[in-house]
Structures are given as structure tokens and as C-alpha cells.
Amino acid sequence: MSNADELLVDIAATVESEQSNQMSLTVVIGGAVITGRLAPEAVWRERVSEVLRDSERLRPFSGVFSAEQTRGRPHRGEPPTHLHFHVARILQGSVGIPETGGMYRVAIKDVSGWTVGDFSYSDH
Numbered sequence: 840m841s842n843a844d845e846l847l848v849d850i851a852a853t854v855e856s857e858q859s860n861q862m863s864l865t866v867v868i869g870g871a872v873i874t875g876r877l878a879p880e881a882v883w884r885e886r887v888s889e890v891l892r893d894s895e896r897l898r899p900f901s902g903v904f905s906a907e908q909t910r911g912r913p914h915r916g917e918p919p920t921h922l923h924f925h926v927a928r929i930l931q932g933s934v935g936i937p938e939t940g941g942m943y944r945v946a947i948k949d950v951s952g953w954t955v956g957d958f959s960y961s962d963h
Contacts, residue, residue, distance in 0.1 A: 843920070843947040851919035851947060855879050860925065867952040868945050874957040875927025875940060883923035887942050921946055930958060 854862050854877045865874040878886070884904045891901035924943040928935030 843918075844950065844953070847922075847947055847950060847953060848918045851877065851922055855919055858882070863955065863957040864922070864924075865954050865956060865958050866922065866945065866950045868949050872930040872958070873924060873927055873943055873945065874930055874935075875924040875943070876957070878923050878925045880919070880921070880923050883925060883942060883944070886925060890942075919947065922950070 850862065850864070854860075858879050860876055860878040860882060862877045863875070864877055865872060888901045888904040891897045891904065922945050924941075924945070926940035927943050928937065928940055929943075930936075
């Protein structure tokens with residue numbers, strides 16, 4: 840989308856303002872289908888930072904995602920520009936990748952379609 844969907848921006852803003860991670864959403868972006876729950880950006884960043892901090896090889900990158908890192912983030916009052924998914928999967932046929940769910944950040948302006956709720960998948 841050349842312009843961000845205002846309704847999707849409002850959903851992201853509500854997730855941010857309520858500090859809730861209970862909103863399930865499925866989006867189509869670049870032909871991929873991502874399904875999962877949205878998280879406030881600060882919560883998402885902290886979780887990514889924790890995962891990186893626990894990795895000896897990736898530890899140096901954890902500071903980039905820490906809550907104190909604000910460079911490039913929208914200022915208070917500005918609408919969100921990205922969706923922050925956690926326990927999310929990329930749907931590929933009948934398989935969700937990764938199986939346990941991952942952390943994804945997608946630009947709202949790049950979402951070409953979406954629906955409230957997450958899609959489950961089955962191996963049957």
C-alpha cells in the first residue's frame with residue numbers, strides 16, 4: 840500500500856496505548872501471510888533484546904533493541920508506522936514457520952491485506 844491503512848494504524852495505536860498483547864491479527868505482506876498477536880513496540884523490543892542477550896554470538900546486538908534505545912522511533916503522539924508481532928508464524932501451505940512462533944516487525948504501509956484474528960494450521 841502506498842498509504843497506510845488508517846484502521847490498521849488505529850489498531851496498532853490501541854495496542855501501544857493499552858500496552859496489550861492480546862490482539863490477534865493476520866496480514867499479507869509481500870505475498871507472505873503472517874499471523875500472530877501484536878505487542879507494543881517497547882515490549883517487543885525488550886523480548887528481542889532478551890533473546891539476543893542470551894546468545895553468546897548475538898549478544899552485542901541486544902543493545903540495539905533495548906527499551907532505552909529510541910533512535911528512529913516515532914515520537915509520542917505520532918501514529919505507529921510498524922506492527923510488532925510476537926508468537927507469530929509465516930504461513931506456508933499447511934505449515935507455520937517457525938513452529939513455536941517468532942518475532943516479526945512489518946511496516947504498516949507494506950500490508951496489502953489483513954484480518955482480525957490469527958489462522959491456525961494443521962498437519963492433517
